[in-house]
Amino acid sequence: MSANNSHIKRLLATKQCQGGDLRDAHLTRVNLSGADLSGAKLMFANLNGTNLAGANLSGADLSFANLVATDLGNSDLSGIDGKGVNLLDAKLHHADLGGADLVFASLVNTHLEEANLSGASLEGANLIGAELTGANLSGANLAGTNLGHAQMIGANLSNADLSDARLVEADLSDANLSGVSLRNANLLNANLNGANLSGADLSGANLAQAKLEGAIGLYQEHGPGMRSPEPSPPPKQHANMSYVSFLNSSHSSHSSSNHFDLPRPGLPS
Template sequence: MEIAVVAKTILMNMSVPQVDLVSLVSRISLLEERQNLLAKYTVNVKRQLERLIERFNTRAELPMLENLQEAIGQLCEKLTYWQQQQHPDWQQNQHPFVDWNGTFDTLDTYESLNGIEAFEMPVMDEELANRWVKLEEAECDVDEQTNTWPEASPESEISFNTAERAISPSAVSKAISTGEFLRQYNEQKRDFTGANLSGINLAGKFLSYDLNLSQANLSQAKLAQANLSGINLSGANLRGAQLSKANLWQTNLKEANLEQADLSHATLKETSLEKANLSKTNLSEANLSQQVNLNGANLSQANLSKANLRQSTLTQADLSQADLSQANLIETHLEGANFQGINLEQAIYNRATVFPQGFDIASTGACLIAPHASLKKANFAGADLNDVDLAKAHLQGANLTSTNLQAADLSEANLSQANLTQANLGSAILLQANLSEANLEEANLEGANLTGADLNGANLKHANLQNTNLAAANLYQANLKQAKPKVDDRTNFSGANLAGANLVGLNLEKVNLSRANLVSANLCGILLQAANLSGANLSFADLAGADLRDANLEKANLKKANLRGVNLNGARLFDTIMPDGTVHE
């Protein structure tokens, strides 16, 4: 209407000849119609634009994009930092990275569209069109960049702190090859903090204790049988790494990621694994004894079968669905641990073991190691039972193959028919223990006290009897053939019953066999030089080829003994009953 009024005013001041009034009125009317149409169009477009702006500002992707922008910014900062640490002359423009910040700057321009109220029509079409095109292009760019954001592979997984999810540069930097690592290592480099060593092969390598691999990416690394003792691996990513039979004694693995790693048969004595991730890790037969710190560690679904956790602490650890069958939990601290779905079948524990409050250990099938314990036919093969108290315990037929029973108290214990092959019984107390028909082949009995023990029919072939006390022991028909020739003058067989025993190949030089019963014993060719056989009963014994030089045979009984080829030079034979029944004077 304003245009029409202006036009009429102009016409009133003009002469008719100067203008065609009809033509002007027609043009003015047409202009008014166009103005009305444009006004309606403007309102409609504005409403549509406002709706689009609202939809865009409230779209679900925005929070995610903001998080991505923040994460990318942190990543760029950390990459710049680590590059500058390793290469001081490095400049960021030498390594072109995608500038993600520009993508998000576009979003800020849309806020100004909310303030549109009125604008000149000649300018409106061009400006609106440009903004609309930018809006469409920016939305497409954001969608495309969101959809193509790379997913993390297992090899580039990173360690997250519980308080802050920080992106590690090693997750995206190029992996250092085995050859390059060894080159730098041989040049005395020891600090590989945050390095990407994923997939590296250091199997069987002996690495220096001062090596720093904290926060390093060692996912899928091959470290089987490697010596990593004392190394700093705190916060390192060892997901899926091969560490079977590796030596990790006193290694720092605090907060390390060992998910799905293979640590079977590994040695982790005195190692720090506090808050480490050991979920689904294979720790079968691993040695985690002697104050290993597993407080707060994640051991859910881990395989700890036959693992040695003796004297370790697992306070607040997650052991849900873990397999601890036949594990050693003697003196282990498990306060507050998550035992949901745990398998403790045949695990061993003692009175000093601390379980979570209210946990019923009696219903799990675990075995209590204590005096008078009933452990008939139990399988403790390879277990660490040194210094335990099993006095008067029932262990008939038990499997104790390669078991460590050093200094254990087994006095009056029933070990009849037990398998003690290669068992360590050094300094063990076996007073009056029942070892009848037990298999002690290659067992270590050094310094053990078997006074009065029953070894009737026992197999002691290749056993170590150095400094062993077998006084008054019953070794009737026992097999001592080729027992380790480490018997010395401290080994005591005085009063022992060795009737029918096979002692071939045994070195009994200077050994005390006084009053021993050696009736029908097989002593062919054995060394008895300077041995004390006073009062011993050797009737019917086979001593062919034996060396009895300087031996004490006073009052010994040699009736019907086989002395063919025996060396008796210097032997004392006072009141000795000779093979023919005569008494030697």
């Protein structure tokens, strides 16, 4: 079913459409700053590049909607259903996303500085390169999320679930990670300088080459399951290994020829 045309006309004329039916609506690059769309049905709607700064979208259904490069700064998105929503390059600084459902959402390069995501569900979401400096993610579900290269300086992640999350080269300096679950998380090359890890669960976490200067509580309660933050030693060099034996191993099922039918160095063709 598509959007109710009368609801679209009312929205464009008055910026008021509480609880309106805007499913599949095309509202690209429209100025809807300060609009009231609380409780609106916006499933699969196209809001690419739309100005929704300061808008009220609390309780709205934005599942699988397109909000690429949309301006949602200072907007109210608390309690939204945003499963699978595309917020690539969107601006959500100072936005309220408390309790939002953002499971499997795309938040790549999204601006979420100082945003409220407390209690939000972001399980399996893609947040590569997201800007989360100073954001409140306390109690949020971030299990299995990809936060590679994300900027989370000074963010509040207390009691959040980051189990199985990918945080490769993420910047978590001065972040509050007290009570957080980082079980089996990948923190390769992550910056944890000055972070508070008191009571955090780092069982099975990969901290190889992570920066940990001034980190609090890192070695207080963590058991042997935590992987070493020290870089792995370089592989041993085998002086007698030859290029020919690598290509023509006696254990290979293809010993009569190589994969590309090329002549083998050192052997008659």
